[in-house]
Amino acid sequence: MDRRTILAFVLIGIIIILTPYYMELVVGDRPRQPDFSELPKSNLELERRRVREPEQKPVVSPERQQEPPPAREEAKQIRDFTPKPVYVETDLFTATFSTAGGTLKSVVLKKYSDLDGNQLEIIKPGSSALGITLDDQSFEHLEFVPHREHISITGNEQTELIFRAESEGKTIEKRILFQANRYRSDMTLTVTGADRNSRTSLLWKGGLADTEGNPEENSIYTMVVTSAGGEVDQWDVEDLGPNGDPLPSGTISWVGLKTKYFLAAFILPDGRYEMNMTGENSPLSLEEHYETEIVAETNDTPLTLGLYFGPISYDLLRSQNQDLRGNFKELELDEIMDYGFLRPIMKPVTIVILKSFLALHNIIPNYGIVIIVFSILIKIVVFPMTHKSLVAAAKMQELQPKITALREKHGGDQQKVSQDMMKLYKEEGVNPLGGCLPMLPQMPILFSLFNVFSGAIELRQTEFAFWITDLSQPDRIFLGGFEVHVLPLLMAVSSFFQSKMTMKDPKQAAMVYIMPIFMTWIFWSMSSGLVLYWTMFNVLTLAQQKIMEKTKTGKKSLPHMFSP
Known part of the structure; x- marks a missing residue:
């Protein structure tokens, strides 16, 4: 595993786990011839x-x-x-x-x-x-x-x-x-x-x-x-x-x-x-x-x-x-094989994902379509966890006016603010960690997907469609003599609209632009199979957030979740 991939793991993991805290903060949170006559006959x-x-x-x-x-x-x-x-x-x-x-x-x-x-x-x-x-x-x-x-x-x-x-x-x-x-x-x-x-x-x-x-x-x-x-x-x-x-x-x-x-x-x-x-x-x-x-x-x-x-x-x-x-x-x-860190946990998860992925290919011959279908199946699997995280984050946003009032009431006395906030959480039945804890079980899935899509020989030299001729390599087109990777740019666009839809507070405006740029940098030289999966997952998350907005708990603005 190269340094760039390790860095990607670490940074994305930090984003996934700490995003709910950020939302709370900005809202108010490789010789002689021998004799062969006696050789066996069969x-x-x-x-x-x-x-x-x-x-x-x-x-x-x-x-x-x-x-x-x-x-x-x-x-x-x-x-x-x-x-x-x-x-x-x-x-x-x-x-x-x-x-x-x-x-x-x-x-x-x-x-x-x-x-x-x-x-x-x-x-x-x-x-x-x-x-x-x-x-x-x-x-x-x-x-x-x-x-x-x-x-x-x-x-x-x-x-x-x-x-x-x-x-x-x-x-x-x-x-x-x-x-x-x-x-x-x-x-x-x-x-x-x-x-x-x-x-x-x-x-x-x-x-x-x-x-x-x-x-x-x-x-x-x-x-x-x-x-x-x-x-x-x-x-x-x-x-x-x-x-x-x-x-x-x-x-x-x-x-x-x-x-x-x-x-x-x-x-x-x-x-x-x-x-x-x-x-x-x-x-x-x-x-x-x-x-x-x-x-x-x-x-x-x-x-x-x-x-x-x-x-x-x-x-x-x-x-x-x-x-x-x-x-x-x-x-x-x-x-x-590269199972990543935390091997006792990552190895079985990676094997299950790999075997499921290959089994799907026995039905669908095009690996690009397999990745799209696979992203849908993974989204279905993690939907309950993502839903729970989004709901918990929405409840936290509902408490922001009260939290702001507590801060104004106690001024710089952080001890009293913390005591009253914990009391408020208990009265309202809200777990302040409820936005990130449901995301933790998804981390082995996320990292295993990196291992599968970045290193599986089954994706080597496999075509998808259009300009994507090798799912194990970055996609490439040349414009004006420059090499351009289109999929990371499409992923950035999907990430931008996802952020735009969910980040309503003016204090979050910079993140609408920073996060797509950051994710583009992370994924720019990664395999097109991995970026295709991630882009598809972004689109599915957009659909999930639309559905959430139509539910009772989703009428408020929901924070952006950057992971499966």
Whole structure:
């Protein structure tokens, strides 16, 4: 969550809670060819292969590595070779590996597009994943021979990609299991011929691509995410520097790199792994470079882990609890999602709102119309609370002449004024907090709506109508060479008329103009989906106030409520 959004939360929250008090005041208040003859013949045989569970105690070094890691010696080649690409194509993505180190070079997601309309590459150019080192010896440039150079699967099909390499009496084998309809894959790494006490490392070098074409925003959202010892943490470049925070301790469940919408993660099934992380950035280009290392003692025991390269979507992240062989482990990968502050309260509210929003989209295909309908439904839900708040505020306004008289009677004696005011409230059956207390239960809904509309990948590159071509980005039109965001201006107009209708006292005249300007500033660079929702809600609130004016308690001027 960036600083502007946090500031928006704080300021809007202050407005919502303190508006009734103000009204009272102004009225009076991110080699040789190996032998593949013994490879399994079918996926069924693959699934029958099991690796015995290690019995190592979890070890994670909490100390920040102050010195750069020593240079690693390159493993000796049996023969010269030219690196070749190896492709794995599923229904969801195309992964490109290199025979140099058997490293992953590219993941192109088929169901998402880049800014030019092409299938989306999520790996930053020049990055490398799944490189291997053994103690101080690097295998990242050693020839890894694949058993196939192109694999294509569809539906529920599973298949393995197998790489083998040999160097100085050691044999390294990577087996990566894919399923066509899953973003997850499962890898087994076996090293034979190595010293029993050797340590094997799996590396991720580089980062994720800036998929949104906004380096500044990408820098804000890009970070390393970890789950260790039952705690989920986020680490930006500064946190991973020489003077950064200590690394987490405890059993590592997963470690990944996320951007606003996408995640690359290593999922670790047991507690034998350690991790090291470093990060650096270029202040001029805003580019960030991360390195993550997963380390475990070899002990003649294969290393197993899961891999996830895909979107940050609640249901997808929850589904990663089950690996491709049907084993279940609670990962809590969804904890990387932005639920805002007060997480124990905000998370369940956000999930309910998100699932309701997506369920509505199953009926209505246009997300813009979904937002409009959703705003109506939310208005219906919060109507009783808003109504109660408006009625309470109206009663307070009815007491203003009497309160003014008390102030005149006691002059500057604030103690007597307060005593008589409390007595007056009791006699009239009025709660001075009645205008703001009904608004408090709405706050989790308000903040959850910010989280959903500002960060939901389901809104990414979704069109509404007219000039609104991406509900996850600010709406844009160009007038005279200047970029103009129309929706915040429309929202300001609706806010102005709402204020104009309700603020009758001359002392409130400035607020009629100040509040629309303030809200325009807050929402100017926010997603058009969020601003569309807020504008629609303003219109609905205007309608509610009209209805209130026709009721017995609403004949008086009602204060302006700036929230759902």
